[in-house]
Amino acid sequence: MEFTEKEIGSEAARLHSKMGTLGWNLQNCQVIAPLTLEINLLKKEKNAVILAHSYQTPDIIYGVADFTGDSYGLSKQAAQTKADVIVFSGVKFMAETAKLLNPNKKVYAPSMDAGCSLADDITADDVRKLKAKHPGAPVVCYVNTTAEVKAESDVCCTSANAKKIIGGMKEKEIIFVPDEFMAINIARETGKKIIAWRSSCVVHKDFDGRKIDAIRKEFPGVKVLTHSECPPLVAEASDMMGGTTDMEKYVAKSDAPSFMLVTECGLSDRLRSEHPKKEFIGMCSLCPYMKKNSLALILDVLREGKKENEIKIPEGVAVKARKSLEKMFELSS
Template identity: 60%
Template sequence: MSTISFSTAQLKKEAERLFCHLKSLSWSYDDCLTYAPLTLEINTLKRQRHAVLLAHSYQTPDIVYGVADFTGDSYGLSVEAKKTDASVIVFCGVRFMAETAKILNPKKRVLLPAPDAGCSLADSITAADVRILKKKHPGVPVVCYVNTAAEVKAESDVCVTSANALKIIEALQGKKIIFIPDKLMAANLAMLTHKEIISWNGTCVVHERFDVAQLRAQRHEHPGLKILAHSECNSDIMKEADLMGGTTDILRTVKNSRDRDFMIVTECGLVDRLRSEFPEKRFLGTCNLCPFMKKNTLRNIRQVLLKPRKDQVVEIPETVRKKAERALERMFELNK
């Protein structure tokens, strides 16, 4: 039950706003009218609490188009988190992303509606594992994918995202690097660099499930199809795809391309975003859902704004935060 009342005119206006974005995803006007009280309430609560809501592109469309102030990839959202002047950051993504916001902007209150939103990559490695790797390979720089806990970033030399990993690896001194934790992304990077890559055994449960046979079947059925794949997929997929990159690379490619038919090999949230923003294009084939990303809902966003529980407030010990911040700042420097 809403804590704020809205007039019929306000509800209809909100339903029309939602319908503009969601009709290409088969939402009816009546569906939008059902959601309108909740999105209006959340947007009012955000203003009252001076909060900004950052949403990863894998969030559901009601979050992306109903209540998000910024939607993007890990890198874009960390830039927004760093520069926001809001007092509160509500992070609709997974835990490591909310931690990154807190690392970069420690004075802000960072709220995570779904505190149990983990990530199979981030959960595959601990700070103790990184210390063992460093002991085994002394002097080799540790490059850590942003999908890691704050403690793991604190043990690393530099962070990277899928969009800037290659550029940053190439900018580092020496012929060898330790790349953690994604073994599939490490193998994909190894095809593009001359550096020797020592990898870890982590995988993304969403991207490792794609099979190259699915891509070939779609290409056979739709000649001229462009296949855009996330760099967390395996190397066979990369060899078949027309583009390997992060979510922002995929969005940019669709936007700038004259092609009409695409297969997007990543999480379904991005495919929904593309269907909403490019209704004249066709998105074929299957996508996979991330069970962690989908733990955020309009209901827990409303609850976290009304009265956050202790486990929804992101806290990081200052010693860990400072060391993790160094690895992130080095990424920003090298990515200029």
């Protein structure tokens, strides 16, 4: 598609107003303006919606996304959308979740290589073996799992509702897959005995709790907000532990002078742009999977409706996996 200089100039100005504080100068914004213009036109033409996880890059979040948030918020958006086409800019299990909730819509993942160290670490067969070993213990799966694993689970959860769902279960012993650190953190907060799978997130597992003490000395009054996928020592040393939306809400409400977000860098970027008067201290890492998406890949799937990027789930798996998601909505509402 061809755009006039005026159209590109005004789109670049729009992008710059959102991303200037994140280091995007007007020239960079002019380079991506034809892409965002075309994507936004194609969205209207095809009645498509773009859901972007908070860990996506600013050009996606501010350039083309219709909704941005965590897995829970985006799965709710996916369940409610009236669009015919969903492009999920996140990782593959998130696009699968959107497809489970919208079996009659076309759902695309811009990059089919965007996996997740947690989702890739456990199979449905592993869950069946755990169930055989611990009969009677219900299985709670983190949303960071494949549809096949969800199909073997009683209920799904996200970092935003794991505590509520697990804490509210009548059983004392619960199987939780696949994040071991999250299992330990939730067990501490709920008093449940959790049988955990041994996997971790490549981004959150390496944060070091000892650095938090040094940051507190250097920045008096700083609030340390930690993702529940972090190691227990990091979670214990922080002021709040939860999902990315919990962190967003905490920052919005707090009048603390500064915040350290112990999670993927995308969230700090977003909040830095949305709360320019608040200070954010760096302690973040990039997720190599999340960063596989790009405006060019989003444009490709919208332009061509690429079959190889369309999410397909066998019906037998989808029916069972959907039940674990529906149970999550029921228990967390």
